[in-house]
Amino acid sequence: xxxxxxxxxxxxxxxxxxxxxxxxSISCVITDPPYNYEFIGRxxxxxxxxxxxxxxxxxxxxxxxIPYGSGLAGGVRNExxxxxxxxxxxxxxxxxxxxxxELLRVCKNGAIVAVFSSTRTLAHIQIALEDAGFYARDxxxxxxxxxxxxxLNIEKxxxxxxxxxxxxxxxWHTCLRNExxxxxxxxxxxxxxxxxxxxETGLGPFKAILSDGSFxxxxxxxxxxxxxxxxxxxxxxxxxxxxxKLIDLFLPNDNxxxxxxxxxxxxxxxxxxxELGYKAIGIEIEKNYIDVIQKRLDEGLFTGIHINGEQITxxxxxxxxx
Ligand SMILES: C[S@@+](CC[C@H](N)C(=O)[O-])C[C@H]1O[C@@H](n2cnc3c(N)ncnc32)[C@H](O)[C@@H]1O
Numbered sequence: 001x002x003x004x005x006x007x008x009x010x011x012x013x014x015x016x017x018x019x020x021x022x023x024x025s026i027s028c029v030i031t032d033p034p035y036n037y038e039f040i041g042r043x044x045x046x047x048x049x050x051x052x053x054x055x056x057x058x059x060x061x062x063x064x065x066i067p068y069g070s071g072l073a074g075g076v077r078n079e080x081x082x083x084x085x086x087x088x089x090x091x092x093x094x095x096x097x098x099x100x101x102e103l104l105r106v107c108k109n110g111a112i113v114a115v116f117s118s119t120r121t122l123a124h125i126q127i128a129l130e131d132a133g134f135y136a137r138d139x140x141x142x143x144x145x146x147x148x149x150x151x152l153n154i155e156k157x158x159x160x161x162x163x164x165x166x167x168x169x170x171x172w173h174t175c176l177r178n179e180x181x182x183x184x185x186x187x188x189x190x191x192x193x194x195x196x197x198x199x200e201t202g203l204g205p206f207k208a209i210l211s212d213g214s215f216x217x218x219x220x221x222x223x224x225x226x227x228x229x230x231x232x233x234x235x236x237x238x239x240x241x242x243x244x245k246l247i248d249l250f251l252p253n254d255n256x257x258x259x260x261x262x263x264x265x266x267x268x269x270x271x272x273x274x275e276l277g278y279k280a281i282g283i284e285i286e287k288n289y290i291d292v293i294q295k296r297l298d299e300g301l302f303t304g305i306h307i308n309g310e311q312i313t314x315x316x317x318x319x320x321x322x
Contacts, residue, residue, distance in 0.1 A: 007270060007280045007297070011290050014262035014283040015095075018102035021281065026106045027203055027257035028250050030269045032116040032238055033099075036092045036124070089124060096128030099262055104132045106260070107188040110203035112137070112250040115184045116238065122182035134186035142181045142242065143221035151175035183220075183246070202257070206249050220245065236265065243272040251278065267293035 010017045075081050103113055113134060117125045122139060130136055151174035158166035190197040190204060197204040208216045223242035251257050259273035264282035266289055273280040274297075284290050 006274055007282070009264070009267075009270070009290065009293060010281070010283045011285075011287060012283065013285055015098045015102065017283050018099060018106060018262060021106045021260075023105055024108050025258060026103075026260045026281070027108055027111050027201070027278075028247065029103055029107065029111070029113040029115075029260045029262070030243060030246050030250075031114070031261045031263045032236065032265060032269075033096070033125075033263040035118045035121050036088070092121070093124045093128050096125055097131055100128045100132035100134070103129075103260075103262070104134060104188060108201040108203055109188055109191045110194075110197040110201050111188045112203075112206075113186050113188070114140070114246055114250065115186075116142070117182045117184055119178065119180070119182060122184050126184050126186070129184065129186045133189070135189055136185075137187050138185040138218050140183035140185060141219040141221075142183055142223070143219060144179055144181065145221075149173060149175055149177050202252055202254055207252075208249070216249065238268050240268050240272050240275075243269050244276060247272055247276055247278070251276075253277075255279070264293060265289055267296055271296060 010020075107113065113129065115125050115129070126136060126139075154169040154172040154174070155166050158169055187204075191200050194204045206216070210216060220242060223239040223245065225237065225239045247259060251259070255277050256279070258279045258281060259269060260281045261267075261269035262283045264270060264284040267282055267284075270280045270282045270293065282293065284293065
């Protein structure tokens with residue numbers, strides 16, 4: 001694998017920076033955008049996340065695992081509340097359409113775009129991607145086994161309020177244990193059919209038949225975070241083994257393919273792509289996370305890395321990835 005021009009990392013808002021990428025240059029997108037949880041919102045307020053994480057350390061009631069799902073986190077459920085919630089959903093879809101349109105432009109025909117989402121936001125993400133022109137292929141289940149119920153235990157709450165009939169609500173709660181995240185899988189339209197597309201862009205089908213002859217399920221499980229994944233400065237880091245699996249599923253072994261992550265976080269997609277021998281492009285809005293990515297890449301001893309066009313590792317000449 002050439003060490004030249006392997007990774008391009010860009011700092012800023014992907015809705016603007018995607019415009020700098022070449023049309024029809026990306027072979028696969030694997031990304032994990034904000035899930036529209038109220039206080040994270042679409043703008044990912046890092047300081048607010050940190051403040052809340054610190055605040056919940058001793059609490060048994062507040063949300064400990066942040067990326068749960070869309071909408072407002074609390075408040076009186078009056079008409080105004082539901083109205084604000086609806087507006088929030090519409091704004092989230094509009095925001096997702098902005099980057100979905102750009103993704104369609106930069107992807108090659110047949111390229112897969114896989115977007116992590118919560119059980120409450122996957123519909124919004126899928127609508128935005130389909131509206132941009134992508135074709136829906138599947139929704140994968142990433143089974144986590146780690147969800148904790150977030151909500152109200154009705155019996156306990158009534159007892160606290162002094163209701164003598166509280167026991168009648170034994171077992172009643174306002175939500176279920178959340179054990180999976182969605183991966184919305186869409187595809188840029190084929191060139192007439194799979195064979196033409198494979199011949200033109202090298203993309204289209206899934207690597208669905210496994211080495212033992214079995215068929216890949218659309219439920220993915222058993223992907224725990226490895227011991228080496230100590231980049232927990234970021235609360236939503238995904239297991240690198242899971243991202244590797246997705247890349248294997250979507251991309252043939254051709255080192256010229258470029259993997260893009262427009263919401264790079266700590267760079268899990270980028271590291272997985274580089275490890276598998278592909279080129280990668282990452283965009284991240286938070287400077288803190290750009291630094292984490294850089295540290296992670298340094299430890300992986302990757303070379304030929306560019307941030308905002310500036311070479312930061314290796315002895316290669318400057319250049320573009322795609
Ligand atoms: C859910 S996290 C991704 C975590 C990643 N999967 C990992 O394993 O580290 C989403 C990331 O998107 C970034 N982000 C939010 N809005 C953005 C935007 N408009 N452009 C680029 N990055 C953005 C956030 O700062 C955050 O790091």
